[in-house]
Amino acid sequence: MKRTTEFAPYPLVPEPRYWRWFAGAVGLLALLGIGRALPPSLVAPHLFAFTVGGMLLAGILAFLFHVLYFRFNRHNAQCYGEAVEREQRAWWAQHRQKAALVESVLLSASCSSPEDLDGLLDPSKQPPVARETGEGFALRLLQVFGRDAKQREQELATLLALKWGVQRGTDQRLTPSSCYWHGSQAAWRAFVEQMAQCCPDVHLPEYPQTWDGILSLDAIIDQLQRVPDGARVLCAGCQSSSPDRASSLPAGEAAVLWLLGAEGDVAFSRGEWFSQADDDLATVAQRAVKQSLLEAPAQICLSFSQPDVPGLATIGWNAKTNVQDANFGALNQLEAMVVQTLAAWYVKQHGVPCAWLASDPHFILTLGIVRPHESGS
Template sequence: MNRPPQYRDYVEPGEPKWRRWWLALLLLWGAQSGLLLTLWPEGRPRLELWLYSAVLPLSWGLVLSIRALVWRIGLMNWDAYRQTIQVAEQRWWRKRARTLPVHELLLLGPVGDVQAQYRNLMEGAQLPEPELPANADVPLLRCQLSRGIPGARVPLLARHLARLALALPERAERWPSLCGLAWVGEASGEAAFVAALEAGGLSLPAARFTLRTLKDLDALIDALPKVCPGETDGLLCAGVVSREQADEGEVPGEAGFLWVVGRKDSLRLHRGEYLLPENGETAGELCSQMQRYVGLAKAPEDCLALDAGSQDAFVEGGWTVGQHQLAEYWGALGELAPFVGMSLAALQAEQSGEPCGWMGKDDAGRLAMGVVVSNGG
């Protein structure tokens, strides 16, 4: 995960021991006075004696003033350093709390392309059955609408996702002015998706953005004000995947998603984070950091997981999914899993008005988590 910046300690200057300074004055002044009285010649004016005896306290006062000045300067430097660190830390937390505003979204998976099935954390969706194609070694979860259609799966899914986008009601009136495309998945899928949009009368600008990991999502969130400078500007984020292999105990799946990103929209996708135990990170620490991004005192009431591993890993931090472990509906999605998780959480947040957490793992096996909120809640 992205840890908050760590800065070196600046030791607070200790207050001078004033009592010791006064005791030292009394002792030295007494010793000086006794020595002067003992050695003072007879007949010399006493006034001159007292003038000599005043040299020590005056010098002592000067040294004490310098010592107090050094202490005060040290305190001011310490306070300035502390305030600078606080500003830097607050700036870091504000940056990490930035979100990706989503205007509209679509999902495509083994349960079909009816968006109502993906709401309410898929409680009403029918569980899909894995199939065993003739050329496959293991059962696969496949999108029902494209079963049996010959050709490469990824371009087929991409074209269908594009047709779903073109069929959205009042698309021309509601969508922002698109400034580019951020694609997750194979280049063949991107080409098929763009070609299908163009065939339907929607031409995308040439600008393309990488969106394969949570780090890429971070970069996109930070670049959004420059990518979409106008209030009516937006961005299209989409991707599809069709897996042929998966880890032991998992079923290869396939899916697609689409986000229409605007500048000021109600659904806000917070930055996700990876859990990296090899770097000494714990699930509790990551969950607390994620909650701070969103401003939550405790874990979101609604959470979902796209695999059993992530469900078990984040229990330590208080993030529980209950019955909303959705691996049987999607299968193993690889690099697309975090983005499908965000999409499902966004639909739930839109419906309930409350934050919704998501958990999953990418194609590298890294456990990931995040939160989606609705400004209308």
């Protein structure tokens, strides 16, 4: 995702000081008049007139050159400004492109359908209870029985396929133009095998592309601008984090699936990323709001806590009200997909924008706003 180019201002030359040029011309004319009044014994009239006239002509030419140089400079500055404006408009037009969420699935210890969203946003509702595993506390799905993370992720992939198969039915043909997967190849094979059983009309590749966080979402949005309207991109993943007694959060696990297209009820923006070395967090947050064509941040922000990012409370995103740590535990690189899915469900239920904020495989923080999809937006 390319940042907008910062253009330096065009160097402007100062405007000619017309009164100085006028005063100089008047002085030369006065000098010429004085020379004419002097007797020929003091000054040669023709030589004096030729000299002063030459000075006057040279001054006029210098004045015209200065004015033309000034006008050309201003013309070039105007052309430069218009070119910069066109470049910035083109950048923003591309930066505001979206992907529509056509279908989604989210499975975790606290959530298995959009109807569970209200409970996740209700502070009075108790989150799921973390279980002691011998290695630390963990939030686990009761339907998953594997002992290690690899086995559990394969079972999560199978559950994800079963859930999606129930949502889709058995008579809908689908061959995604691209497939992205977060997790192991073994978990992907389990997902593909289960889909082949429950939805044989869904054709998936043997090897998917690796889900790479916000960079993959950016590439998918680019891809959807060049494919037919009916094209679909599948993004899915499973995460079963290992318990860690040194962590303040229980280990979490979840499975997520998106089917993205050009048209749908809910739109994902490209989002923004924050790097402490290069960016100002408030500027990044403002750019995310501008990207979504909003005047102010969305009132609801779904997030995971980001203890390594100071200043979140100052950006006006209400980022600490609906933190999902207690509901999902530590999900590492799957955080963003989870909160984006929750934000999409909120948008579909309420018809208003919803912000999200999470970590990323490459950046310390990513954030964005999910909006109701508008055709052509």
